[in-house]
Amino acid sequence: MDSKTEKEIVIKRLKEKGYLLTSQREYILNLIIKNDRHLTIKDICNLVEDPTIGQSTVYRAIKLFLSLDILRKINFGENDYYELSLENKHNHHHLICSECGKIIEVGFDYLDELENKVYEDYGFVVKNHTLRFCGICKECTMKRSDDAKT
Amino acid sequence: MDSKTEKEIVIKRLKEKGYLLTSQREYILNLIIKNDRHLTIKDICNLVEDPTIGQSTVYRAIKLFLSLDILRKINFGENDYYELSLENKHNHHHLICSECGKIIEVGFDYLDELENKVYEDYGFVVKNHTLRFCGICKECTMKRSDDAKT
DNA sequence: ACAACTAGTGATAATCAATGTCAATGATTA
């Protein structure tokens, strides 16, 4: 999915609810698309180098994008991160490296069985889920073993 | 595990690091043990009815308990909740009802297979995980079908 | 018992992210 298509989706979602794609919203959106990773609000504010865009506008745009499901908020430890919510990745998981802080997205899901069990045992109907694994990523494991050699 | 034992564990953890179990810390701890569920900071502050305990002390005690792994912080949606971290429930999951907001703890784990797959596919060594399911709890499902009948 | 020392506390002030206000701006429609 290229960024042109992404922008079209965004415009569609805005228009559907009567919102406009203003130059400020477009600017902020481009930032997020270009830096396609998990960003904090601070990251986004820092990336907005255009001094004519006020911070209220940044906050408002993020809030709007959240409400339109253009962005999605995820909480890792102390921070809230925002990621694009345009693709169908509701059921991906996250690996968080406690060494370097990197966040890796996992492509598979495999929680159906568990969700069935939750329904059988608790009568709880699952609509959505969040799964994150904390640990050490491949690179940091390798770096560790390299360091041990020297 | 009764609350006497819980308090003993807490005292041990405090003493180990040179902290004291002051009357304020004991008061706050008792509150949390007595209300054994997921509490927000606000909840805790409201539960502290003793006007001689300042809010700084509440914040400090919670921070201290977190650092000593007496409490654990969990983020659900907009709120941070605190729960006792004394038992071995690192691998329990949470069900969050989007209707009534109730948080249910799930006793089983069943993520070993997934963790193995994460290691095989990504070389990521899992140390810990968080899994939460959002959906509708049994009671709310029943209430819904009752409402539909009338 | 006494002085010296230290951790802990409460009141208050300070900070910082986030939100509200409001007049000005820009786009859209009639």
Place this chain on the structure above:
DNA sequence: TAATCATTGACATTGATTATCACTAGTTGT
């Protein structure tokens, strides 16, 4: 073009958390 309405930027405000600092309580050494 005039009217309308969403959006914006600057600024004020809020609210949660943290920092400061003098004071207290408890501990240690003599």
